[in-house]
Amino acid sequence: MRVSKSFIPTLRDDPAGAEAVSHRLMLRAGLIRQLAAGIYSMLPLGYRVLRKVEAIVREEMEAIGAQEFLLPALHPAELWKESGRWDSIGGEMFRLRDRKDTEMCLGMTHEEVFTAIARDEIRSYKQLPQTWYQIQTKFRDEARPKSGVLRSRQFTMKDSYSFDVDAAGLDKSFDAHAEAYKRIFSRCGIASVPVEASSGAMGGSESVEFMAVSDAGEDWIVQCDGCGYAANLEKAQSAAAVVEDQGDTAALEKFPTPGVRTIEDLVSFDGGATAERQIKTLVYVVDDEPVLLLLRGDDELNEVKAMDALGMQALRPAHPGEIRKLLGADPGSLGAVGVTNAKIYADAMLRGCNGMTTGANENDFHLRHVDVERDIAKIQWVDLRSTREGEACVACGKPLRVCKSIEVGHIFKLGLRYSEALGAKIQGADGKEVPLVMGSYGIGIERIMAAAIEAHHDENGIIWPQSIAPYKVVVAAVKMKDAKQAEAVEKIYQDCIDAGFDVMMDERDERPGVKFKDADLIGIPFRIVVGARALEKGNVEFFVRATGEASEIPLDQVISELKKRMI
Numbered sequence: 001m002r003v004s005k006s007f008i009p010t011l012r013d014d015p016a017g018a019e020a021v022s023h024r025l026m027l028r029a030g031l032i033r034q035l036a037a038g039i040y041s042m043l044p045l046g047y048r049v050l051r052k053v054e055a056i057v058r059e060e061m062e063a064i065g066a067q068e069f070l071l072p073a074l075h076p077a078e079l080w081k082e083s084g085r086w087d088s089i090g091g092e093m094f095r096l097r098d099r100k101d102t103e104m105c106l107g108m109t110h111e112e113v114f115t116a117i118a119r120d121e122i123r124s125y126k127q128l129p130q131t132w133y134q135i136q137t138k139f140r141d142e143a144r145p146k147s148g149v150l151r152s153r154q155f156t157m158k159d160s161y162s163f164d165v166d167a168a169g170l171d172k173s174f175d176a177h178a179e180a181y182k183r184i185f186s187r188c189g190i191a192s193v194p195v196e197a198s199s200g201a202m203g204g205s206e207s208v209e210f211m212a213v214s215d216a217g218e219d220w221i222v223q224c225d226g227c228g229y230a231a232n233l234e235k236a237q238s239a240a241a242v243v244e245d246q247g248d249t250a251a252l253e254k255f256p257t258p259g260v261r262t263i264e265d266l267v268s269f270d271g272g273a274t275a276e277r278q279i280k281t282l283v284y285v286v287d288d289e290p291v292l293l294l295l296r297g298d299d300e301l302n303e304v305k306a307m308d309a310l311g312m313q314a315l316r317p318a319h320p321g322e323i324r325k326l327l328g329a330d331p332g333s334l335g336a337v338g339v340t341n342a343k344i345y346a347d348a349m350l351r352g353c354n355g356m357t358t359g360a361n362e363n364d365f366h367l368r369h370v371d372v373e374r375d376i377a378k379i380q381w382v383d384l385r386s387t388r389e390g391e392a393c394v395a396c397g398k399p400l401r402v403c404k405s406i407e408v409g410h411i412f413k414l415g416l417r418y419s420e421a422l423g424a425k426i427q428g429a430d431g432k433e434v435p436l437v438m439g440s441y442g443i444g445i446e447r448i449m450a451a452a453i454e455a456h457h458d459e460n461g462i463i464w465p466q467s468i469a470p471y472k473v474v475v476a477a478v479k480m481k482d483a484k485q486a487e488a489v490e491k492i493y494q495d496c497i498d499a500g501f502d503v504m505m506d507e508r509d510e511r512p513g514v515k516f517k518d519a520d521l522i523g524i525p526f527r528i529v530v531g532a533r534a535l536e537k538g539n540v541e542f543f544v545r546a547t548g549e550a551s552e553i554p555l556d557q558v559i560s561e562l563k564k565r566m567i
């Protein structure tokens with residue numbers, strides 16, 4: 001590829017509004033451009049990387065016996081109604097009507113469509129197992145698209161689906177995917193951490209996410225260096241310190257707390273309470289019903305844990321008006337003592353606590369000497385709190401680490417969730433009809449690109465892992481107008497093509513600094529530079545982007561040197 005004839009619109013400066021490193025560098029290196037919020041065009045260089053990632057994914061999927069499909073992105077609503085997800089999925093789904101006013105949607109995932117094919121075509125256990133996959137465009141109307149392709153509204157996904165006759169078969173398909181995923185991420189230069197995760201809107205019994213640790217990520221994961229325990233914060237458990245029994249058996253006492261609105265206010269209030277001796281009362285709305293969620297004052301609610309605990313796919317904080325109507329007070333003075341008009345869910349850390357302080361449901365008043373189990377009616381005990389950095393690992397007691405990460409893959413044991421809803425049954429070995437046992441498995445292709453950049457870059461630009469670099473080699477002359485240099489560059493370029501390398505030749509009549517800056521920004525792994533002085537000795541400069549290593553090597557050894565270093 002000749003740079004002078006290529007479309008690589010690099011930017012010298014950081015574009016405004018792009019915070020994540022990968023977003024900034026993908027724009028600056030001319031890989032992507034934004035069309036609308038959360039919608040990106042892949043430019044030629046970006047699309048080369050995307051196709052390389054896809055090729056690796058394909059190889060690994062084929063290696064576990066998966067067969068490639070290509071399903072429509074446009075789906076009839078009817079099918080999503082059969083699974084129940086037309087109603088349970090909220091604003092994230094792009095919905096539309098065709099000219100006959102039939103409801104349709106743009107696929108955000110393909111459980112329904114693949115299950116319908118299996119239902120209509122697979123008759124017997126003898127045809128199993130089957131693993132089907134596709135690499136296809138998905139649509140998700142994100143509330144807050146951000147960080148470039150990391151959280152976008154249209155993206156490329158490899159999704160696969162396994163169909164087995166029983167749970168043991170599903171375990172095998174699931175494990176095969178987990179191994180394939182580890183290989184895919186490692187081949188793309190991403191150190192991935194498999195973590196226990198919430199199955200959320202997908203349903204099913206068990207799921208594992210593959211996370212790339214990065215500050216650009218929006219997921220928090222909890223890791224133990226002692227035993228290797230790893231979980232999404234949405235799922236993570238810890239052996240957090242329990243507040244010891246205060247032995248406070250005194251009767252409830254209401255006391256004035258003028259101006260106290262927050263946990264911190266009450267900590268510093270004369271006669272108040274430390275955060276761990278307070279009950280935090282949150283009002284949420286689930287299915288139009290208000291619920292109270294109680295946590296210890298020093299704990300934070302994890303909303304996904306709350307959704308899992310309540311078996312719901314959506315909840316929202318109540319509005320101030322709803323709260324006043326329900327409890328007769330404003331946030332800052334809320335509590336669950338005496339409340340009978342809403343369900344009450346309390347975090348397990350509050351179990352057995354006495355001598356607690358909570359809002360009195362009367363503005364500027366609190367209650368003290370609260371014994372949680374004595375004074376609050378009909379508590380349902382659940383896990384609501386977010387695990388914190390430094391808390392002890394449940395398994396080994398070592399302190400846990402909490403870090404940000406990018407979700408690059410997610411695999412689910414769906415079990416019978418979709419086959420039962422859609423009536424996908426087959427004849428089992430004993431002749432009886434049984435529902436198909438399913439798994440589903442996803443990888444975000446653009447997210448791999450972004451995660452690789454997040455992991456491999458410096459102040460000069462991207463440092464592509466060789467496996468997914470748009471080109472592996474760039475050849476340039478210091479002075480293209482010098483006939484000898486131009487001739488040497490052309491020769492090396494041609495030799496690289498003959499050797500089968502992905503090579504670009506920067507034969508622009510630009511200052512060397514400009515050409516080198518662009519090569520660094522784009523992140524080409526190897527750079528060969530032809531300059532007058534070295535060329536007199538029959539040498540060229542050989543530069544390795546990842547290590548910064550620069551050496552002079554004989555012109556006629558360029559190809560053998562590259563071959564040695566190529567992975």
Ligand SMILES: [Zn+2]
Binds near residue numbers: 229398
């Ligand atoms: Zn541990």
